[in-house]
Amino acid sequence: MAGRVIVVTSGKGGVGKTTTVANIGTGLALRHKKVVMIDADIGLRNLDVVMGLENRIIYDLVDVAEKTCRSINKALIKDKRLSNLYLLPAAQTRNKDAISPEQMVAIVDELKEEFDYVLVDCPAGIERGFDNAVAAATEAIVVTTPEVSAVRDADRIIGLLQEKEIYEPVLILNRLRPDMVRKGDMMDVDDINDILAIKLLGIVPDDEEIIISTNKGEPAVLNNQSKAGEAFRNIVRRMEGEEVPFMSVNGEPGIFGRFLKLLNGK
Template identity: 60%
Template sequence: MGDAIVITSGKGGVGKTTTTANLGTAIAMQGKRVCLIDTDIGLRNLDVVLGLENRIIYDLVDVIEGRCKVHQALVKDKRFDDLLYLLPAAQTSDKTAVDPEQMKELVEQLKQDYDYILIDCPAGIEQGYKNAIAGANKAIVVTTPERSAVRDADRIVGLLEQAEIDPPMLVINRIRNHLMESGDMLDIDEITTHLSIDLLGIVVDDDQVITASNKGEPIAMNPDNKAALAYRNIAKRILGESIPLMSLTEEKKTFFQKLFGFMSKK
């Protein structure tokens, strides 16, 4: 029986889809069977980031409406030998084409065959969000070090706490080192105390993340990129290993030792 993890943020553009694609890739690199579900019906793009767009035959709505079997709709990523699959969203319908009960059933079915199911949630807190969290038993909240993103993350955490889901974990994305050092950006400590949920990982802002997703190759496959390493570390933490947070700079080490303490406490 696998774990179903929903990746959500409330605010758009903080990197939910990029995070889903990269965590899926990184978990598959660890040898686990992973299925990604894109629930952003009408605005699908997880397939683009993974470079699987032109192999889609059936989609999520086809499965829900019974036009095909689940395994027919799953797109296999050939780069990972039978480990990484994608269930793409439909592009022609909208969020109301699916309801939470149907999603729950679908995820339960997929849990039998996969170790991890990552559900990419659309922005917002309406129908699409409700569908996305319906089948999940864990949640990752993605935010960036901006007030607006943290505010929306706070709202989402509040909603997740009311759902039947384990306490959500936090990924802080798009960290810009120089802004954080100069105090012009919220620092990691501030964000974690404000949201008071466990920190799963931090990812630096890197131009290569964008170029890689444009090429349809998740950055996590890149062996020596800092953001890629961050995603691989998060994946390992999801699998239960304890990996210290990577330090952004040498001078900041003591600051991060505090955070290591925070992580190991749980």
């Protein structure tokens, strides 16, 4: 059976797409799934750094597309911690036009035969890079932060995904600050759901650990002390079909339950 091909996208930059891919990929691999992460951000690659695999890159996505390397497996980098987790890095010295959506489809078609999950890290923006990243995906995770601008861009992306026939993207709300939500200074889950109205996959609290883990090249999901890591572990469980209650982020018991009910009522 072919694996699931999921693009992680957002429209806006800097909301945590790459971090999300690194954590979900690692989290799925921890559950013994065979996972490959593709960095589609050609020219501005980061996923290798976040995974701590930068120094192992020999071939990249463009080499595979142009068939510079003999096989796709030559370009796949095995994770240093988990043997069932792989990265297909982006080229750094090229740009988004270096590959076409058709080439991307061909690459992913090959990979999905071998892997349970193909995760595509989409670049910011809605141009060629987005077209490439989305071309082969059948599912999408939209990442947003609780900021008006990020939510606007997420809304635009959801519309564009529908044009690409991905009708039911799911949402990760990243970097939520419970203290600010409590004081009414930050958009809460309800506000965001009002606008975007798509299924919530997870809420990731703002967590300094993420910065530390990103700098160390060790996804937070590996760290049992990290709040964000726990959120990502829950996200992975939901992706695998488990029912996991949402973390109560804003202290008022029941508000997320209410939100869940709202979702299930649909």
